[in-house]
Amino acid sequence: xxxxxxxxxxxxxxAFLVLAVLLWWGLYQTLIPLSEGLVAALPVTRESxxxxxxxxxFYDTPKVLLLLTGIVFVMGMINSYFTPERTRALLAGRSxxxxxxxxxxxxxxxxxxxxxxxxxxxxxxxxxxxxxVTFSFLIAAPMVNEVALTLLxxxxxxxxxxxxxxxxxSVAIVAGWIIGRLKMEAHLEDWVRDMxxxxxxxxxxxxxxxxxxxxxxxxxxxxxxxxxxxxxxxxAIGAGIHGYVPEDFMASFMGKEAWWSVPLAVVIGxxxxxxxxxxxxxxxxxxxxxxxxxxxxxxMMSVIALSLPEMVILRKVLKIRLIATFIGVVASGILIVGYxxxxxx
Amino acid sequence: xxxxxxxxTGCANCKTTIALIxxxxxxxxxxxSVQKVEELKxxxxxxxxxxxxxxxxxxxxxxxxxxSRDRIEQWLSA
Numbered sequence: 090x091x092x093x094x095x096x097x098x099x100x101x102x103x104a105f106l107v108l109a110v111l112l113w114w115g116l117y118q119t120l121i122p123l124s125e126g127l128v129a130a131l132p133v134t135r136e137s138x139x140x141x142x143x144x145x146x147f148y149d150t151p152k153v154l155l156l157l158t159g160i161v162f163v164m165g166m167i168n169s170y171f172t173p174e175r176t177r178a179l180l181a182g183r184s185x186x187x188x189x190x191x192x193x194x195x196x197x198x199x200x201x202x203x204x205x206x207x208x209x210x211x212x213x214x215x216x217x218x219x220x221x222v223t224f225s226f227l228i229a230a231p232m233v234n235e236v237a238l239t240l241l242x243x244x245x246x247x248x249x250x251x252x253x254x255x256x257x258x259s260v261a262i263v264a265g266w267i268i269g270r271l272k273m274e275a276h277l278e279d280w281v282r283d284m285x286x287x288x289x290x291x292x293x294x295x296x297x298x299x300x301x302x303x304x305x306x307x308x309x310x311x312x313x314x315x316x317x318x319x320x321x322x323x324x325a326i327g328a329g330i331h332g333y334v335p336e337d338f339m340a341s342f343m344g345k346e347a348w349w350s351v352p353l354a355v356v357i358g359x360x361x362x363x364x365x366x367x368x369x370x371x372x373x374x375x376x377x378x379x380x381x382x383x384x385x386x387x388x389m390m391s392v393i394a395l396s397l398p399e400m401v402i403l404r405k406v407l408k409i410r411l412i413a414t415f416i417g418v419v420a421s422g423i424l425i426v427g428y429x430x431x432x433x434x
Numbered sequence: 435x436x437x438x439x440x441x442x443t444g445c446a447n448c449k450t451t452i453a454l455i456x457x458x459x460x461x462x463x464x465x466x467s468v469q470k471v472e473e474l475k476x477x478x479x480x481x482x483x484x485x486x487x488x489x490x491x492x493x494x495x496x497x498x499x500x501x502s503r504d505r506i507e508q509w510l511s512a
Contacts, residue, residue: 172498
């Protein structure tokens with residue numbers, strides 16, 4: 090079926106997009122009646138704990154997967170406009186300030202896999218992108234991504250997703266700006282500093298709409314194909330907790346009253362290494378048991394944005410002091426976000 | 435014989451790329467020498483920013499992500 094859809098999308102890409110949107114919307118509308126119908130067909134009462142849990146699972150699983158497929162597809166198409174080379178050309182030679190904002194925003198739409206972080210870092214610095222601006226990009230790119238945002242939106246609503254977007258961007262912008270202010274260029278490894286400057290000139294290769302649709306399919310296969318087991322696990326945990334575990338189970342030690350819970354969440358989060366999808370089941374479990382939202386988001390951000398394996402690779406291009414500064418600045422940013430959330434909500 | 439280099443710091447995608455190239459070469463019965471380039475300095479000297487990258491006879495033909503089977507076939511038969 091996919092191959093059929095792909096072949097058709099190449100012949101008449103516009104018609105394909107319109108129909109795909111309609112189909113998606115139609116599917117999305119049938120989710121609630123479908124899940125209620127499924128539960129009604131099973132030999133459990135809707136009002137029981139099990140009935141509630143099942144309805145939650147049958148509704149949330151297709152909903153989140155559908156949302157994710159749609160958004161990842163669109164992002165795949167958008168990504169095809171923003172290659173790392175183009176982003177670099179946009180940022181090269183700019184002075185700090187506004188460029189940090191640009192870099193953090195471009196971090197969301199520029200496709201890149203975490204194992205490319207270091208080559209990308211060198212490539213940016215080599216082309217004359219200021220160090221702080223490069224860091225803004227490097228912090229935002231993994232932390233604020235479409236998977237994290239979609240999952241937050243699907244499970245906790247758009248307000249939480251927007252807050253995460255806004256605060257994640259702020260952390261990236263401010264942390265990059267501070268690192269730039271500290272003038273730490275001397276703490277790059279010598280071979281990186283001594284590399285010949287490259288030109289950031291960039292010539293776009295023209296891409297047709299059907300090629301961009303292809304790119305969308307590709308990222309759906311790549312991303313949704315990889316993360317769906319985590320999502321299933323997350324929703325299953327959520328459904329399991331739905332009505333069973335007392336809601337304030339975690340509140341005593343991860344609630345708002347425990348001031349030390351935010352730093353603790355960050356300290357636990359940094360050595361952990363997983364992607365946005367992997368951390369969602371944990372987030373789901375913590376929140377459902379009464380942990381405070383700020384604490385949980387701080388945990389999520391530190392898991393995704395700061396990871397030990399990444400530091401080990403970064404060590405090849407940064408001297409210890411710069412790595413320590415990087416971790417320190419980003420972790421403080423996340424701490425502030427955690428406290429802010431707990432205080433506002 | 436084509437001289438192929440795969441640039442990457444040793445992540446899963448890089449290994450998949452190498453395996454895929456070898457597979458296609460075998461299926462089409464084309465002799466190739468596939469080398470891994472894992473040292474950062476060497477990767478950067480090709481001007482590649484996103485890995486895995488593919489270099490054929492000294493020419494960068496691909497960067498960022500696992501190349502599709504069709505593209506590999508094109509490179510090998512070119």
